[in-house]
Amino acid sequence: xxxxxxxxxxxxxxxxxxxxxxxxxxxxxxxxxxxxxxxxxxxxxxxxxxxxxxxxxxxxxxxxxxxxxxx
Numbered sequence: 001x002x003x004x005x006x007x008x009x010x011x012x013x014x015x016x017x018x019x020x021x022x023x024x025x026x027x028x029x030x031x032x033x034x035x036x037x038x039x040x041x042x043x044x045x046x047x048x049x050x051x052x053x054x055x056x057x058x059x060x061x062x063x064x065x066x067x068x069x070x071x
Contacts, residue, residue, distance in 0.1 A: 002026045009058055015044070015051040024057075 004026040006012060012024065022032025036043050042056035052060075 002028070009054070012054050012057075014054055016054060016057055017049075017051050021052065021057065 005023045013020070016024070018032040018036045019029055020032075021035060022029045025032070025035075035041055036050045036052070040060075041052065042060055043050045043052055
């Protein structure tokens with residue numbers, strides 16, 4: 001697993017693309033792109049561009065973290 005380039009959610013821009021999602025999670029760029037295509041991932045499509053709002057991403061991480069409300 002790669003290390004995240006970000007140390008705090010405060011450092012994130014308002015919208016994240018797949019590469020930024022991968023950097024935050026410390027995974028490969030291809031994994032970031034795959035995640036953006038998952039059914040429950042809160043993606044916003046603008047034409048062919050896919051982004052996720054920072055707050056929705058944080059909520060998604062919280063829900064999918066061990067001990068979150070989805071378990």
